[in-house]
Amino acid sequence: MVICIDEVSEIPIYKQIRNQIVLGISDGKLQPGEQLPTVRALAEEIGINSMTVNKAYALLKQEGYIVTDRRNGARIRNEFDQGKYLSQTSLDNLQQIISEANIRGFSKEEFFQLCEKYF
Amino acid sequence: MVICIDEVSEIPIYKQIRNQIVLGISDGKLQPGEQLPTVRALAEEIGINSMTVNKAYALLKQEGYIVTDRRNGARIRNEFDQGKYLSQTSLDNLQQIISEANIRGFSKEEFFQLCEKYF
Amino acid sequence: MVICIDEVSEIPIYKQIRNQIVLGISDGKLQPGEQLPTVRALAEEIGINSMTVNKAYALLKQEGYIVTDRRNGARIRNEFDQGKYLSQTSLDNLQQIISEANIRGFSKEEFFQLCEKYF
Amino acid sequence: MVICIDEVSEIPIYKQIRNQIVLGISDGKLQPGEQLPTVRALAEEIGINSMTVNKAYALLKQEGYIVTDRRNGARIRNEFDQGKYLSQTSLDNLQQIISEANIRGFSKEEFFQLCEKYF
DNA sequence: GTGGTCTAGACCACC
DNA sequence: GTGGTCTAGACCACG
Numbered sequence: 001m002v003i004c005i006d007e008v009s010e011i012p013i014y015k016q017i018r019n020q021i022v023l024g025i026s027d028g029k030l031q032p033g034e035q036l037p038t039v040r041a042l043a044e045e046i047g048i049n050s051m052t053v054n055k056a057y058a059l060l061k062q063e064g065y066i067v068t069d070r071r072n073g074a075r076i077r078n079e080f081d082q083g084k085y086l087s088q089t090s091l092d093n094l095q096q097i098i099s100e101a102n103i104r105g106f107s108k109e110e111f112f113q114l115c116e117k118y119f
Numbered sequence: 120m121v122i123c124i125d126e127v128s129e130i131p132i133y134k135q136i137r138n139q140i141v142l143g144i145s146d147g148k149l150q151p152g153e154q155l156p157t158v159r160a161l162a163e164e165i166g167i168n169s170m171t172v173n174k175a176y177a178l179l180k181q182e183g184y185i186v187t188d189r190r191n192g193a194r195i196r197n198e199f200d201q202g203k204y205l206s207q208t209s210l211d212n213l214q215q216i217i218s219e220a221n222i223r224g225f226s227k228e229e230f231f232q233l234c235e236k237y238f
Numbered sequence: 239m240v241i242c243i244d245e246v247s248e249i250p251i252y253k254q255i256r257n258q259i260v261l262g263i264s265d266g267k268l269q270p271g272e273q274l275p276t277v278r279a280l281a282e283e284i285g286i287n288s289m290t291v292n293k294a295y296a297l298l299k300q301e302g303y304i305v306t307d308r309r310n311g312a313r314i315r316n317e318f319d320q321g322k323y324l325s326q327t328s329l330d331n332l333q334q335i336i337s338e339a340n341i342r343g344f345s346k347e348e349f350f351q352l353c354e355k356y357f
Numbered sequence: 358m359v360i361c362i363d364e365v366s367e368i369p370i371y372k373q374i375r376n377q378i379v380l381g382i383s384d385g386k387l388q389p390g391e392q393l394p395t396v397r398a399l400a401e402e403i404g405i406n407s408m409t410v411n412k413a414y415a416l417l418k419q420e421g422y423i424v425t426d427r428r429n430g431a432r433i434r435n436e437f438d439q440g441k442y443l444s445q446t447s448l449d450n451l452q453q454i455i456s457e458a459n460i461r462g463f464s465k466e467e468f469f470q471l472c473e474k475y476f
Numbered sequence: 477g478t479g480g481t482c483t484a485g486a487c488c489a490c491c
Numbered sequence: 492g493t494g495g496t497c498t499a500g501a502c503c504a505c506g
Contacts, residue, residue, distance in 0.1 A: 008424045012427075012491090013491080014490080049491055080224070082224030084224050084225055086233075093215075094213075094233075094237065096141065096142070097212055097213050099141055099144070100141060100209055101209075103144055103145050104202060105199075110203065111234070112231050112234070114213070115217060118217040119217060129489090131497085168499065169498095171496080173479075174497095186246045188245060188479085189250075189479060189505045190505080192478060192479075193478095193479080252506090260456055260457060263456075263460055264455075293505090322461055324457060324461065328458075332451075332471075333475045335450060335454075337382070337384070338383070339447075341437050342443065346472075349472070349476075350472070353451065353465075356452045356456070357465050369481060370482075395492080408483075409481085409482065409483085411496095415495090425493090427489080427491060427492095427494060427495090428490080430494075
């Protein structure tokens with residue numbers, strides 16, 4: 001899987017990496033248990049500081065998306081907590097997005113239709 | 120309407136203000152044409168610098184949610200662009216949220232049910 | 239001639255009045271020598287403070303577009319200085335506009351074509 | 358490229374900076390991708406507060422003229438939207454300028470000749 | 477009295 | 492070291 005950084009974006013690089021890996025897990029590009037590149041390898045591949053990749057991996061680990069072990073580097077988790085919950089941050093973001101959609105004239109159905117594209 | 124700042128949040132204060140006002144517009148707590156507190160009044164009420172409120176109002180103005188007027192202070196816009204579009208940022212956030220929901224075991228229907236709460 | 243104020247605009251009201259009168263002179267809606275409403279009449283008609291209209295008239299007088307006399311109120315000048323010059327402010331604005339047009343991909347001819355609409 | 362501030366101008370400093378940078382882009386003094394001075398460096402060079410430069414850069418960023426990057430500071434954008442459009446503000450200004458030129462006796466050709474100087 | 481602008485400091489996230 | 496954010500004051504144009 002190819003990580004692609006938008007240099008112009010105001011989203012920090014480490015978060016772009018995190019986001020793309022989460023996206024990859026969601027759409028199946030990254031399989032449970034799959035090996036991730038080492039911090040140094042990914043940093044070289046993208047052409048950024050390895051501290052930044054480190055930060056992304058640390059975040060992913062803390063959020064429960066990947067596991068690290070000293071010998072094998074980082075791997076996607078084998079099984080995810082299917083607890084059907086979202087982080088408070090995501091809930092807040094969702095509320096914000098829906099309120100904007102509401103103001104911009106979306107009906108509930110139109111908004112769901114928009115969501116369909118991402119499922 | 121009461122603006123409430125989370126001091127420890129990593130979201131900048133000016134953006135928290137902006138978010139809460141957008142939320143207030145969406146759920147009807149703030150009516151079109153309604154008067155907002157003056158920059159200084161809100162700053163004092165919250166206990167922050169007036170420049171920060173100024174920045175929040177400038178952002179809301181730029182996004183088309185409020186109008187500012189040297190005579191009357193700031194007011195909610197009378198009519199909103201009902202163009203049924205979202206900003207690219209919101210679309211990106213939505214995609215990210217849905218991918219997380221997907222990983223956490225949400226079905227499409229369960230996710231929509233979650234959304235219902237915010238509509 | 240009807241003066242129409244945009245309450246949302248960030249252009250000061252006195253300047254909106256001035257601009258519309260200059261526009262009216264240019265396109266012939268206001269004839270040389272024509273009588274303008276009194277400060278108080280125009281202020282009432284628009285629903286604004288008469289000081290604001292006063293400021294607009296003072297600016298127009300200073301720029302040489304109108305003359306005031308104590309008995310008859312304000313009138314459009316009978317003859318304008320046809321000196322084929324623009325104020326420094328307008329020249330600066332013009333330069334700024336052309337540089338933006340240039341960056342946005344306008345050719346000279348395309349820009350002139352745009353200008354045609356306003357002549 | 359040297360930024361030069363007119364202290365007595367009624368144009369806000371942050372806008373003077375913005376204007377001169379747009380001008381620099383237009384006439385090629387600033388090349389696409391070129392590095393801009395840091396906020397602090399430019400502030401010191403001009404002898405103003407860094408917040409003011411910050412505001413100018415934020416405006417330029419919002420208008421799509423520059424990109425800011427925590428690693429490399431601010432740079433001129435590599436590619437501009439060549440959409441051949443002007444902002445409503447610029448269109449309004451243009452109409453105003455042309456009406457003034459008209460009153461001052463400019464023919465269309467004479468006005469275009471004036472414009473040539475800025476292309 | 478309003479929002480808009482500016483100053484001279486400061487701290488923080490990011491890289 | 493970078494831009495982004497924030498503070499505690501101040502002055503100004505506008506109405």
